[in-house]
Amino acid sequence: xxxxxxxxxxxxxxxxxxxxxxxxxxxxxxxxxxxxxxxxxxxxxxxxxxxxxxxxxxxxxxxxxxxxxxxxxxxxxxxxxxxxxxxxxxxxxxxxxxxxxxxxxxxxxxxxxxxxxxxxxxxxxxxxxxxxxxxxxxxxxxxxxxxxx
Numbered sequence: 127x128x129x130x131x132x133x134x135x136x137x138x139x140x141x142x143x144x145x146x147x148x149x150x151x152x153x154x155x156x157x158x159x160x161x162x163x164x165x166x167x168x169x170x171x172x173x174x175x176x177x178x179x180x181x182x183x184x185x186x187x188x189x190x191x192x193x194x195x196x197x198x199x200x201x202x203x204x205x206x207x208x209x210x211x212x213x214x215x216x217x218x219x220x221x222x223x224x225x226x227x228x229x230x231x232x233x234x235x236x237x238x239x240x241x242x243x244x245x246x247x248x249x250x251x252x253x254x255x256x257x258x259x260x261x262x263x264x265x266x267x268x269x270x271x272x273x274x275x
Contacts, residue, residue: 134206134244135274138163140267141209144228149186149217153177153194156207156230171200172232184218191252192217192225193245197235204240205232208270212262227252227261248274 139160146155153176161169175196179185186192207230214224229248233241251257257273264270 134204135208135267135271137267138165139205139207140270141207142264142266142270144209144211146211147215149180149215150177152192152209152211152215152217152225152228153180153230156194156209156228159209160205160207160230160232165205166201166232168198168200171198172196172205174198175200175232176230184220186217186219186225188219188221188223189252189255189258190214190219190223190226191229191258192219192227193229193231193248195231195233195241195245197233197238197241199235201232201234203234204237204244206230206244208261208274210262210264227258 141159144155146152157169157173160166166172175198176194179196185194209228214226217225231241251274260273
């Protein structure tokens, strides 16, 4: 699976420093960047799917990690993004800490396997505090890909 993880990540879906200052801004910026890089055609459909999921329950986890995600048939395959915001923002995390590492998935509504496998692999990396520190210290996309591979 590590090879698949590495295959899913690249310069078009890794964002070293987000500019947004709010939870909704982070989601919007990640969707916009994915669309600008040609990975999403229907930005509004993708945004709607992620926002609706976020409204049900926050995807802010522990240790500065947030995993905003959505399912929609406006994508035909799993789309992922990894983004950083080193100063952190309130994402409604379960531990009350600001989120600094954002893992977004947008997957077809008709398929459940790929995004679950991706999140399982990513979660293994993010559980390790040293890996989270290496992500936040990343200087380029290759640094991030190295942490996940």
